[in-house]
Amino acid sequence: MPVKKVKVSIVKLTVSLGLIAGCSAALMARVYVFTQAPIAARALENTNKALQDLLPEFDNQPAEETIALQSPKNVPITFYLARKDDELVGTAAEIVTGEGFSGDITVMAGLDCKGRITTVLVTRQTETPGLGTVVTERKRKKTILNFFDEPETGLPPNPVLDQLNGLSGMTVDAVTGATLTQKPEGEWKLRKDGGGLDAVTGATITSRAVVDAVHQIALTFANHHEELMEH
């Protein structure tokens, strides 16, 4: 096929493409500015929703009272402080572990003033649906049998996460300072690894990652509990 030689003005091409690009950029900038506030509010809302589930009743803004610490494995952990009547009633911690089966898992845990875990929530993960998600999900399944029922209140249960409630990484009593009696060895390990915790069959890596993440949170609290209680 013969190549047609057509005279085209470079100026015309540049100007029209530039004009279109300019108008698009202006429109995008307008929408960007317009949506910044709702996006920030969304992010805060999600954090606050998680904190509501993790912490006992509080009357401050834990999202604004945070302490950034390092776990024993040098992973950054953010601690949120909850107060009621100006007294510390509990803390919540957030850690991102890279040991998930497919990508990072963001684990949040609530701790009481003695450093014991009260609740565990997985807020972000990309694990295998049906296997890894059994470890991380807290969902109340809607079936046709209960489709018209009122939704139950409270956090949906998850046996793998709930078994971590009550564990702590403290070696001394937070109140008296006395050394605690020896913890049973392997309290923070899966049964497979010689400990006492259950994992999900077929999702060992995910289970291990979540347990380890909460363990890191507990240990960090133990290492810094004086600093945290002081605030």
Place this chain on the structure above:
Amino acid sequence: MSLFKEFSKGILRENPVLVLLLGMCPTLAVTNNAINGFGMGVATLFVLIGSNTVISLIRKLIPKRVRIPCYIVVIASFVTIVDLLMQAYAPTALYEALGIFIPLIVVNCIVLGRAEAFASKNSVGRSIMDALGMGCGFILALVILGGLREFLSNGSLFAVQLIPAWKHDFLLMNQAPGAFILLGILLAIMNYINIRKAHKKGEGYRPPATLDCRHCNICKLGDD
């Protein structure tokens, strides 16, 4: 073709996924369940309408030589706007499920294909109807595929468990291989229906004109 026909052709007769074979990547990727498929379809519909309208409005102003970059700039702007709006106003679960696939709407062949094959050559009214039809056809295909995959792998539909005993049993349907298999089956069914219809009329089956490479022009970037 009447305006209504422009709309209805995109639903079944020239369904972008099942007949024109466009936009396969997001179809396979986000149809793990019906809700994700529906969300993706709606986002793409919005982008389609926006880009078709704008490109049809300025079709006389775009020089032929830079038309593809122009289309891409317009489409990318609309996708960015949809992304920002979804981040701000859509439920977090849906936004995170669709994740990387919202920015990928830019390279969804349906959008660029309709811009090149239709919006650049037709009036605004027709282009909007075409976008609506193609978008709705896309939603239909995604919801059917997503619903099938969700039902087979989990026994649920739109997150309502229909068969309580099935919970993540036929996991193959949830992952990529199952998507390919089911899509292949749907395409086969679509082809069978079309061929039967053509035989009843006494003629051989002819794929829609827009499938013809001569109408597409995307490969022929070097020509004027």
